[in-house]
Amino acid sequence: MKNILHLIRKDFKRKWRNPVVLLGFLLIPVVFTFIFGLVFGSSEEVILPKVQVLVADKDTSIFSQFLLTALSQGELKKFMKIEVVEEEQGRKLLDKGKASALLIIPENFGDDAWEGRRAELLLLKNPSEQFLPQIAEEIVDTATLLFSALFSVFSDEITVLQNVISKGELTDLDIADLSIQVKNRMEGVGKFVFPPVISLKQQTVSEKEEEKTSSLSVQGYILPAIAIMFLLFICNIVFEDMLREKEKGTLLRMSVSPMKLSEFIWSKTLTSALIGMLCTFVLIAIGRIIFSIYWGNIFLLLLIIICLNIMLAGFIAFIYSFIHTERQAGAVLSSVILVMSMLGGSMMPVENFPPFIQKISQLTLNYWGLRAFHKAIQRDPFSDFIPILVGMLGAGIFFSFIGSYFMKKNLRKGLLK
Amino acid sequence: MLRIEHLSKTFDTIKAVDDITLEVQKGEIFGLLGPNGAGKTTAISMIAGLLKPDSGKIVVDSMDLESNLRNIKKIIGVVPQDMAFYEELSAKENLLFWGKLQGVKGKILGARIDSYLKVTGLLGRERDLLKKYSGGMKRRINLIIGLIHQPKLLLLDEPTIGIDIQTRLNIYSLIKEASSQGTTVLYTTHNLQEAEELCHRIAIMDHGKILAVGTLEELIQIVGEKDIIIVKGKFSMDQGRDITALFKDASVLSLKEGKIMLSLEASKKMPLLLEEFFKQGIGIDDVAIKQPNLESVFLKLTGRELRE
Numbered sequence: 234m235k236n237i238l239h240l241i242r243k244d245f246k247r248k249w250r251n252p253v254v255l256l257g258f259l260l261i262p263v264v265f266t267f268i269f270g271l272v273f274g275s276s277e278e279v280i281l282p283k284v285q286v287l288v289a290d291k292d293t294s295i296f297s298q299f300l301l302t303a304l305s306q307g308e309l310k311k312f313m314k315i316e317v318v319e320e321e322q323g324r325k326l327l328d329k330g331k332a333s334a335l336l337i338i339p340e341n342f343g344d345d346a347w348e349g350r351r352a353e354l355l356l357l358k359n360p361s362e363q364f365l366p367q368i369a370e371e372i373v374d375t376a377t378l379l380f381s382a383l384f385s386v387f388s389d390e391i392t393v394l395q396n397v398i399s400k401g402e403l404t405d406l407d408i409a410d411l412s413i414q415v416k417n418r419m420e421g422v423g424k425f426v427f428p429p430v431i432s433l434k435q436q437t438v439s440e441k442e443e444e445k446t447s448s449l450s451v452q453g454y455i456l457p458a459i460a461i462m463f464l465l466f467i468c469n470i471v472f473e474d475m476l477r478e479k480e481k482g483t484l485l486r487m488s489v490s491p492m493k494l495s496e497f498i499w500s501k502t503l504t505s506a507l508i509g510m511l512c513t514f515v516l517i518a519i520g521r522i523i524f525s526i527y528w529g530n531i532f533l534l535l536l537i538i539i540c541l542n543i544m545l546a547g548f549i550a551f552i553y554s555f556i557h558t559e560r561q562a563g564a565v566l567s568s569v570i571l572v573m574s575m576l577g578g579s580m581m582p583v584e585n586f587p588p589f590i591q592k593i594s595q596l597t598l599n600y601w602g603l604r605a606f607h608k609a610i611q612r613d614p615f616s617d618f619i620p621i622l623v624g625m626l627g628a629g630i631f632f633s634f635i636g637s638y639f640m641k642k643n644l645r646k647g648l649l650k
Numbered sequence: 651m652l653r654i655e656h657l658s659k660t661f662d663t664i665k666a667v668d669d670i671t672l673e674v675q676k677g678e679i680f681g682l683l684g685p686n687g688a689g690k691t692t693a694i695s696m697i698a699g700l701l702k703p704d705s706g707k708i709v710v711d712s713m714d715l716e717s718n719l720r721n722i723k724k725i726i727g728v729v730p731q732d733m734a735f736y737e738e739l740s741a742k743e744n745l746l747f748w749g750k751l752q753g754v755k756g757k758i759l760g761a762r763i764d765s766y767l768k769v770t771g772l773l774g775r776e777r778d779l780l781k782k783y784s785g786g787m788k789r790r791i792n793l794i795i796g797l798i799h800q801p802k803l804l805l806l807d808e809p810t811i812g813i814d815i816q817t818r819l820n821i822y823s824l825i826k827e828a829s830s831q832g833t834t835v836l837y838t839t840h841n842l843q844e845a846e847e848l849c850h851r852i853a854i855m856d857h858g859k860i861l862a863v864g865t866l867e868e869l870i871q872i873v874g875e876k877d878i879i880i881v882k883g884k885f886s887m888d889q890g891r892d893i894t895a896l897f898k899d900a901s902v903l904s905l906k907e908g909k910i911m912l913s914l915e916a917s918k919k920m921p922l923l924l925e926e927f928f929k930q931g932i933g934i935d936d937v938a939i940k941q942p943n944l945e946s947v948f949l950k951l952t953g954r955e956l957r958e
């Protein structure tokens with residue numbers, strides 16, 4: 234044990250003297266999280282593209298004008314851009330992908346609505362876009378619903394107005410009569426509308442309130458996901474160094490000292506786990522300070538960090554027990570880490586995979602590490618963590634022992650050039 | 651101090667070490683001289699416990715290596731050909747690390763480090779990172795690491811490759827100093843001059859076998875008291891063979907087209923030899939007379955020069 238501590242101290246000193254690679258691997262998850270946060274985050278400064286909607290108004294009645302005005306006013310104006318076009322021109326523009334949707338207001342739309350007949354609007358969506366046409370559809374759908382409701386509530390008044398207009402002349406008495414009817418109707422529905430029974434209050438959630446919630450933010454998902462992938466790369470650096478020691482002759486020299494080869498291997502595994510733990514602490518602190526991620530119970534978090542890094546270091550030790558040269562390590566480890574990260578949710582949510590791949594995902598280290606972090610953020614009960622923590626620790630110890638056994642044989646073979 | 655009996659090691663079909671037997675006394679500097687591939691490093695690796703012999707026995711300080719490997723490792727020091735240390739650490743940090751790994755601690759270790767740095771002229775540079783050191787300075791540190799725990803047996807595998815004469819002499823004096831304090835040194839080299847200058851006894855190795863063992867004087871006896879005569883000129887191998895056949899007491903060390911090396915009493919036979927060349931109308935470019943040395947011994951034993 235004394236030799237192991239002595240070797241670990243030496244490796245830490247060496248890493249401290251040359252921290253560039255480690256810092257690089259620490260920086261990447263932070264940069265990734267920052268970029269993903271910008272793209273998918275809830276910051277007010279995020280500028281979303283406007284939904285370009287073409288409108289072919291073949292009706293040109295007061296109702297179609299009213300609909301057009303409604304779509305291009307108020308809040309809608311912020312994220313919808315309405316452009317009135319001829320139908321043919323609109324279709325061509327849509328084919329060229331110049332707009333997200335084309336709304337066609339058919340002829341007699343106003344008359345049909347006026348006379349209580351079924352009036353239909355036609356919305357053509359751009360097939361090459363995924364989200365923006367969906368937004369346009371939702372907005373137009375809501376607008377038509379409101380129009381429908383308006384016609385239903387004021388159907389009597391509309392009929393009166395229709396009769397009055399059909400007579401061709403509008404007397405003061407007609408106007409007074411219509412005004413009284415509208416007033417009575419408004420008074421009837423007024424108690425439901427003024428003030429509204431249901432209202433939406435907008436508020437930006439403050440930091441303290443966020444702590445009380447248990448939802449997973451974009452950053453809360455991304456940072457641990459990318460971090461686990463890069464922790465694997467960090468473990469890899471330590472074991473790469475082991476091959477360099479073999480190549481350079483320092484391992485040979487140590488082998489002629491009273492130190493046991495197994496002590497050397499365990500020192501590398503523990504150095505790898507300890508450096509991984511330190512890096513995780515740094516990333517977690519950055520996550521808290523820069524991205525306001527609330528990581529949950531600190532004691533639990535500590536357990537996750539320890540178990541996770543033992544698992545990662547053990548796994549890399551296991552892989553290295555079959556590797557003889559740095560070139561082999563570069564090829565094998567990069568492939569293993571990237572594939573495992575892809576399947577394990579470090580690059581995209583596992584829930585997006587087909588069910589059979591989701592089962593494979595559960596065999597990856599990233600999956601379990603990520604689950605532990607997400608559960609911590611979501612403040613799940615401690616009992617949920619026990620199997621994950623035990624699993625990670627068990628896997629780490631298992632891999633470490635198997636790795637140590639095979640690596641000893643592997644290193645002995647390659648000690649003499 | 652070191653006894654090797656019938657030691658053999660084969661890699662696939664190549665016999666790297668072929669039944670070698672030798673004994674090295676306490677405080678002796680023993681040279682293993684041979685060309686690359688002679689089996690020197692394989693032999694030294696088996697003595698260091700890095701390689702298991704196929705057969706034979708190694709005894710270090712009265713302990714059988716096979717059954718006492720851990721104890722023997724405590725009294726062995728190794729200086730490999732490579733610069734086996736950490737360039738990201740300073741000289742002092744390296745020496746502290748290797749010293750502690752060998753079980754030396756505290757003030758004793760500190761005093762030894764200072765003493766070795768002083769002897770090697772590196773005191774004052776001990777806090778510099780080794781990557782900033784010159785090649786010669788690195789070689790000195792490489793040697794100090796092997797000596798820091800004052801081993802009973804020091805194994806040196808060609809420790810002076812590619813260094814200047816000043817560093818070489820510094821290293822020699824360190825080795826001689828260690829030897830005078832009782833450390834047994836096993837020194838592999840393919841440098842004849844180095845072996846002559848440094849070693850008390852030398853074993854000449856080739857193709858895994860020990861061809862001869864002895865002091866420099868004893869080895870030279872193999873070639874005899876005669877001088878070494880080297881003649882260079884325009885002659886074929888057959889012509890050279892015909893001429894040397896005329897001198898029954900000469901022993902041919904090397905014969906090539908245009909060059910002949912033979913052991914002969916120069917003062918008496920030299921004029922006759924040259925006369926034979928002139929008689930046959932052979933033009934002579936150069937004639938040299940040398941005292942017998944390790945090179946001539948090696949030539950005599952192996953039939954080739956060491957650098958071939």
